[in-house]
Amino acid sequence: MALLFDSLPYMLLFPAVWLLYQFIPDNRRWLVLLLASVSFYAALKAPLLVVAWALVVVVSYYCGLAIARQGDEPRKRRILWGGIAANFGVLCSIKYLRVIVEMWTPAPVAEARWSDLFVTLGVSYYTLQAVSYLADIYLETLEPERHFGRFALYLGFFPKMLQGPIERGGDLLPQLKSPYRCNYDNVRSGMLLFAWGLFKKVAVANRLAIYVTAVYRDVHGYGGITLMLATYLYAIQILADFSGYTDMALGVARMFNIRLTQNFNAPYLATSIADFWRRWHISFSRWILDYIFKPLQMEWRNWKNVGVAGALLVTFLFSGLWHGVSWNFVVWGLLHGLFLSASVFWKPWQTRMWEKIGLHNHPLRRLVQVLVTFNLVSFAWIFFRAGSLNDGFYVATHLFSGVGSYLVAVASHLGHLTQLKYLWDPILMEKGLRSFVLLTVSVMIMVLGNVLKKRIRIDHQPAWIRWPLYCTFLVALCYLSIYDDVGFVYFQF
Amino acid sequence: MSDSYTSSSEMQPDTKKVLQKAILFAGLFYLAAALASAVFDRTIDWRARQDPHERLLWDSRTDRVDVVLLGDSAFISAYVDSPADALANVLQGMSGKQVFNGSLNGADAADFLNATRLLSKNGTRNKTVVLDIVPTRFLLYKHPELAEGNYPGEFGRLVGDSVFTEGVVALRRPLLILNPDVMLNCVFPARKWYGVEPRRDRVWFRDGDLARKRFESFEKEQVDSEALRGLDWIQEMDAALKSSGNKLVIFVTPINQLLIQDYASKEDAAKNIARISRSREVLLSYLQQKGIPYIDGTGKFDSTSFVDLIHPNARGDRRIAELIADYLATRQQQMAGDASWDHATAIGPRKAVR
Numbered sequence: 001m002a003l004l005f006d007s008l009p010y011m012l013l014f015p016a017v018w019l020l021y022q023f024i025p026d027n028r029r030w031l032v033l034l035l036a037s038v039s040f041y042a043a044l045k046a047p048l049l050v051v052a053w054a055l056v057v058v059v060s061y062y063c064g065l066a067i068a069r070q071g072d073e074p075r076k077r078r079i080l081w082g083g084i085a086a087n088f089g090v091l092c093s094i095k096y097l098r099v100i101v102e103m104w105t106p107a108p109v110a111e112a113r114w115s116d117l118f119v120t121l122g123v124s125y126y127t128l129q130a131v132s133y134l135a136d137i138y139l140e141t142l143e144p145e146r147h148f149g150r151f152a153l154y155l156g157f158f159p160k161m162l163q164g165p166i167e168r169g170g171d172l173l174p175q176l177k178s179p180y181r182c183n184y185d186n187v188r189s190g191m192l193l194f195a196w197g198l199f200k201k202v203a204v205a206n207r208l209a210i211y212v213t214a215v216y217r218d219v220h221g222y223g224g225i226t227l228m229l230a231t232y233l234y235a236i237q238i239l240a241d242f243s244g245y246t247d248m249a250l251g252v253a254r255m256f257n258i259r260l261t262q263n264f265n266a267p268y269l270a271t272s273i274a275d276f277w278r279r280w281h282i283s284f285s286r287w288i289l290d291y292i293f294k295p296l297q298m299e300w301r302n303w304k305n306v307g308v309a310g311a312l313l314v315t316f317l318f319s320g321l322w323h324g325v326s327w328n329f330v331v332w333g334l335l336h337g338l339f340l341s342a343s344v345f346w347k348p349w350q351t352r353m354w355e356k357i358g359l360h361n362h363p364l365r366r367l368v369q370v371l372v373t374f375n376l377v378s379f380a381w382i383f384f385r386a387g388s389l390n391d392g393f394y395v396a397t398h399l400f401s402g403v404g405s406y407l408v409a410v411a412s413h414l415g416h417l418t419q420l421k422y423l424w425d426p427i428l429m430e431k432g433l434r435s436f437v438l439l440t441v442s443v444m445i446m447v448l449g450n451v452l453k454k455r456i457r458i459d460h461q462p463a464w465i466r467w468p469l470y471c472t473f474l475v476a477l478c479y480l481s482i483y484d485d486v487g488f489v490y491f492q493f
Numbered sequence: 494m495s496d497s498y499t500s501s502s503e504m505q506p507d508t509k510k511v512l513q514k515a516i517l518f519a520g521l522f523y524l525a526a527a528l529a530s531a532v533f534d535r536t537i538d539w540r541a542r543q544d545p546h547e548r549l550l551w552d553s554r555t556d557r558v559d560v561v562l563l564g565d566s567a568f569i570s571a572y573v574d575s576p577a578d579a580l581a582n583v584l585q586g587m588s589g590k591q592v593f594n595g596s597l598n599g600a601d602a603a604d605f606l607n608a609t610r611l612l613s614k615n616g617t618r619n620k621t622v623v624l625d626i627v628p629t630r631f632l633l634y635k636h637p638e639l640a641e642g643n644y645p646g647e648f649g650r651l652v653g654d655s656v657f658t659e660g661v662v663a664l665r666r667p668l669l670i671l672n673p674d675v676m677l678n679c680v681f682p683a684r685k686w687y688g689v690e691p692r693r694d695r696v697w698f699r700d701g702d703l704a705r706k707r708f709e710s711f712e713k714e715q716v717d718s719e720a721l722r723g724l725d726w727i728q729e730m731d732a733a734l735k736s737s738g739n740k741l742v743i744f745v746t747p748i749n750q751l752l753i754q755d756y757a758s759k760e761d762a763a764k765n766i767a768r769i770s771r772s773r774e775v776l777l778s779y780l781q782q783k784g785i786p787y788i789d790g791t792g793k794f795d796s797t798s799f800v801d802l803i804h805p806n807a808r809g810d811r812r813i814a815e816l817i818a819d820y821l822a823t824r825q826q827q828m829a830g831d832a833s834w835d836h837a838t839a840i841g842p843r844k845a846v847r
Contacts, residue, residue: 008661015515022508182507434681471522478671482646 004162010040018255026179030150033176033256037158044121052090052123057152059086060130064144064151067137080138084131091127094120099325122162124322126155128287133169135291142169150176159252163245165261165283175258183257188459190254195473196449197247203442203480205241208233210482211439212385219391224401231395234385235378239267240446242281266450268377271369273339276377288315309341316340327389335380442480523668530669542678545579545686546571549595549608550647551675556616559590560821561739563608564625567746568596568813572806574693580810587818596625602726603642609730610652613737620739621824623788623817624730627746627803628773631724633716693807695800697752704801708756711802712765721772724779731785743780743787744817745773749799788820 004010017036024032042050063083070076133154136142145151154173215222215230222230246263253260261283270276277285293315300307313334320333343350354360379396386392458466533539543551546569555561562568562581570579577583581594595608605624612622642648653659669675697704731741748769754762773791780787793816798809805813 009657012657012661019512022505182505182511184507184510187507187511434677438677467518470518471525474522475671479673479676481673 014252021180021256022182029180030147030153030176033157034149034153037153037156037161040158041122041156041161046121048094049121049123052094053126053156055090056087056127056130057155059083059090060133060155061145061148061151063134064137065146067134068144076138080134083134087127087130087134091123094123096325125164125166126161128166128284128322129155129168132166132287132291136169142173145169145173147177157253157258159249160260163242163249164281165246165249165263166287167261167283171261172258178257180257185459186257187255190251192251192458193254194248194251195477196453197244197249197251199442199449199473199477199480200240200244200247200446202482203477204446205237205244206482207435207439207442207480208237208240210435212237216385216387216391216395219386219394219398223406224399224403225406227395228399228403231378231382231385231399235268235374235381236443238381238384239264268374269370270373270377271366272343272373273336273376274343276373277336277340284319288319292318305344309344312340312344313337323384328383328386328392331389331392332380332383335383339376339380438480445476445480526671527667530667530671533670537679539675539679543675544678545576545594546596546598547674548593549597549611550644550651551672552593553615555593555595555612555620556618557591558593559620560584560588560592560817561612561617561620561622562592562594562596562625563600563605563622564596564744564746565600565627565630566596566598567627567803567805568594568625568744569598570594570810571598572692572695572800572804573810574688574691574807576687578693578807578810579687580814583811584814584817587814588821590821597644599643601638601642603638603640604644604648606726606730606733607642607644607648607652609733611648612739613733614652618738621742621821622734622739623742623744625744625746625813626727626776627748628769628776629711629748629803631721631772631776632768633718633720633722634714635716636714638722692800695806696797697749697799697801698755698796700800704752705756707801708752712757712761719768719771721775724776727779727785728783731783741785742820743776743785744813745776745787745789745791746803746813747790747792747794749796749802751796752799752802788816790816 017032021029021032038050041053060083063079063086066079067076067083070079133142137144145154150173153176154167154169157167157172157176160167212230212234215226216234219227243264250260250262263282263284265279265282267276267280270279277289293311296311296314297308300310303310314337316333316337317330318333319336320329320331323329323332351360354365359365382395383389383392386395458469461469540552549555549563562584568580570581573579579594581592584590585592595612597604597608600608609622612620639645649658650665651662653662665671727743734741750766753765756762757765777787777789790813794805794809794812798805798812800806800809
């Protein structure tokens with residue numbers, strides 16, 4: 001029984017943990033959260049995961065103390081690199097275990113025998129967190145945590161363990177130490193955030209997954225219109241899936257008075273790829289920016305723009321590899337690296353171009369930039385989602401196949417479009433009109449909710465508005481949800 | 494009272510407030526939903542609006558019938574024009590027994606086992622449960638059979654596998670109005686489950702390329718191996734049904750051999766037919782060995798009864814109904830002559846069928 005956020009056991013066991021937390025003295029509260037974290041992690045029934053987490057905790061804890069204690073710079077650096085190597089060693093051993101095993105054993109046999117060992121949930125997240133912890137101590141921006149239990153909790157705090165956010169020690173550790181006092185407003189807003197995240201996951205992402213999976217499972221069986229639509233739908237799916245998880249994580253943490261890092265800020269409204277990475281998976285992009293890009297940029301600063309472009313390429317190659325051992329992720333990472341590197345050289349020209357055509361400060365400029373960025377990001381998602389590199393290239397090269405003739409057919413039958421099944425088939429993807437309507441309603445609620453939540457504070461409304469609204473939302477959740485054990489997209493990393 | 498709470502002896506005021514409000518809200522919501530469900534169940538003929546091909550997933554009245562049909566798409570009557578043509582109704586007319594069709598499109602072994610558990614949960618006792626098995630089920634395919642079946646979510650909502658999930662199922666039972674399938678079928682214009690297009694007389698060789706495409710994907714999906722999938726789930730199902738006082742009968746659904754000979758190359762056709770025959774023989778010998786009664790449809794259907802390799806049209810459904818009705822009649826006679834149910838089953842599978 002995997003205790004994932006969108007599973008019923010989790011939703012019933014979590015309140016028990018919260019309740020227990022209320023009755024424990026402050027100096028023991030960390031223990032409740034740590035035991036809950038280990039239990040939730042152990043419920044994945046992948047013993048190697050718990051061992052790997054324990055290893056990272058022990059190594060990072062002692063390396064952190066040793067770095068802080070050490071006065072000699074070269075030794076300090078050696079301990080830092082030793083700690084980083086050990087953490088990445090654990091990460092690589094877990095992530096690449098499947099690849100290594102499959103060198104000797106056929107994939108289906110290996111899967112059948114050792115599937116429990118191939119689970120990698122959460123490892124990428126807490127190892128990056130551990131590395132940043134060590135680096136911050138080395139850079140003397142953070143004091144090492146001396147309480148072993150609290151440190152273990154810092155790496156394994158259950159709301160963020162499986163899919164982040166990747167928290168910095170300076171942000172999370174002080175919160176884990178501060179005395180707790182139940183705050184009604186925090187609990188209520190945490191619950192609302194959790195429910196909103198749940199909606200995004202089960203009503204939007206899971207619904208979209210049905211379409212996207214059907215197409216990407218057999219890309220050769222579909223024409224350009226369907227491939228294009230599936231690609232855009234995947235862009236929405238991955239956002240709803242990942243930001244849904246993050247909202248749930250943030251909501252759960254908030255109920256314990258802990259504020260986790262916001263991981264998303266309307267990423268598809270970004271006006272450039274650089275802007276996109278400031279809005280998408282923020283904790284991860286901050287991490288690669290601080291610990292990979294900046295040191296490389298400093299190292300290559302004499303090469304000016306070429307150095308910056310090179311640093312961006314390497315950074316995003318790492319980003320691709322962090323996501324998984326597959327050429328698909330390498331291509332995805334390289335594409336983002338290329339977009340960003342190209343923008344280093346293109347940006348001055350771009351500014352001049354907008355000035356020349358007189359749209360430098362025009363809202364149209366922003367609209368064009370948003371559209372271009374969204375399309376570039378969606379194009380890169382093709383490789384992220386495709387089952388193989390061949391499938392990815394097939395989709396990328398067939399996005400427009402048959403589109404012309406389709407548009408001609410639509411134009412010539414404008415009067416009676418609803419009667420022509422063959423015109424709707426590429427859009428409905430054999431899933432039926434009802435399913436498509438429900439999907440559209442779910443996506444619209446998500447978009448509307450995102451817009452409204454910034455303008456209307458539900459918790460400031462009177463009870464006679466709030467309670468019926470909660471009930472309506474619960475009913476909508478029941479009607480629009482799909483629980484097909486789809487899993488969270490970002491869990492695999 | 495200090496600002497910083499370090500003691501566990503008393504509940505913080507906000508904790509109390511959270512608990513009070515959470516309990517009140519949950520209780521009110523549950524009561525309102527249960528009440529609305531009860532009113533809905535009494536006033537709306539909602540069953541008429543549900544997909545009969547998925548009846549098992551929404552209708553809990555399996556205890557009110559004599560015969561329950563379980564199986565996959567071969568039994569769901571996908572190729573008939575009206576309910577009157579559907580397998581369950583034809584069989585009902587022929588046998589004079591109440592029939593419940595609980596077959597599910599694309600159902601797999603795990604789904605059949607879940608269906609068995611669901612029957613027992615619905616209080617189904619002393620019924621004949623006829624399960625369709627097409628011998629192609631035991632061939633190896635590139636997409637592996639899912640251990641949790643093809644309806645894990647749906648069955649998960651209906652049957653629990655632990656005290657905890659069973660408790661959740663029990664709590665959810667009165668909340669019919671929150672069942673999205675039931676409600677959405679009522680809210681959206683009633684769909685025509687039959688008669689969407691003329692289907693009852695579709696025959697594979699004069700039905701465009703539907704049958705050919707399906708056969709090609711069957712060939713593409715198949716693994717070139719003589720190994721077969723396991724059969725032990727059948728015994729597990731038999732035992733589970735016996736323990737709830739029901740009786741399992743297997744209907745060995747035939748395949749359209751002529752289609753294979755027509756669509757495959759000579760060499761591939763021979764290989765396919767031999768492989769399927771072997772699978773059938775293994776199945777029959779397994780059933781005999783385990784003492785599970787069966788009705789073998791092989792050789793009793795002509796090729797015009799099929800829409801493709803395995804799916805029957807209205808003519809095929811009628812033939813299936815005839816064979817099952819014959820079996821039920823024979824068994825009724827035997828039971829009338831025998832003192833006990835146990836003795837009747839001990840007669841053995843072949844005698845029971847023929």
